[in-house]
Amino acid sequence: MSILTGYRSRKMRRCVLCKRPAIGASGICVSCVERLPKTPDNTRIIEGVDRLVSAFEYKEPLRTLIHAFKDDKLRSAAKFLARAMARLDDFPADCVLVGVPLHEQRLKERGFCQTDVLCAELSKITGRQWIKTALERNRYTPPQSRLTTDDRMHNLDDAFYAHGVKGLHAILVDDVVSTGSTLRECALTLKAAGAAKVYALTACAAVNE
Numbered sequence: 091m092s093i094l095t096g097y098r099s100r101k102m103r104r105c106v107l108c109k110r111p112a113i114g115a116s117g118i119c120v121s122c123v124e125r126l127p128k129t130p131d132n133t134r135i136i137e138g139v140d141r142l143v144s145a146f147e148y149k150e151p152l153r154t155l156i157h158a159f160k161d162d163k164l165r166s167a168a169k170f171l172a173r174a175m176a177r178l179d180d181f182p183a184d185c186v187l188v189g190v191p192l193h194e195q196r197l198k199e200r201g202f203c204q205t206d207v208l209c210a211e212l213s214k215i216t217g218r219q220w221i222k223t224a225l226e227r228n229r230y231t232p233p234q235s236r237l238t239t240d241d242r243m244h245n246l247d248d249a250f251y252a253h254g255v256k257g258l259h260a261i262l263v264d265d266v267v268s269t270g271s272t273l274r275e276c277a278l279t280l281k282a283a284g285a286a287k288v289y290a291l292t293a294c295a296a297v298n299e
């Protein structure tokens with residue numbers, strides 16, 4: 091079954107990548123979905139994360155697509171991104187979903203939290219429980235991509251707060267993993283608060299050349 095199955099739309103939409111007619115409200119066409127770059131391997135090690143699985147490699151045309159998704163022009167992308175992620179979800183059955191949280195300030199700027207949207211879709215597809223309040227942001231942190239390597243090192247120190255996760259088996263959900271520092275910080279925070287296992291499932295992974 092295609093990850094584009096079940097999309098419906100009353101009016102014709104165009105593919106965000108090639109401008110040809112899209113499948114229903116998905117915002118993408120069949121040929122573009124087929125050329126999305128799959129993650130070549132899922133063997134990356136991140137401290138605190140028991141295993142990381144990513145559906146796609148974060149390069150074009152995925153970059154354009156993820157940007158459109160985050161800008162809310164293509165929120166419907168969450169559905170097929172989540173389907174691609176769910177296909178690779180071979181984590182233990184008792185795992186719950188925990189999204190990497192956005193800070194309130196960013197939430198205000200953006201209007202929605204992309205990991206919330208992904209978690210909601212994943213929960214629908216996999217039947218896994220989504221614990222929305224497990225992880226929160228303590229303070230505003232500038233995006234890692236806007237910082238120098240040195241500043242990135244401490245940007246996320248104590249940035250997150252976890253509660254109600256004792257003994258929990260969690261799957262951290264994020265749209266993109268790049269340096270891995272956000273997942274690392276979230277996983278270590280969850281484990282410090284008592285989580286027993288922390289896996290991570292992301293839509294995309296930036297692969298270092």
Ligand SMILES: [Zn+2]
Nearest residue numbers: 105108119122
């Ligand atoms: Zn297309």
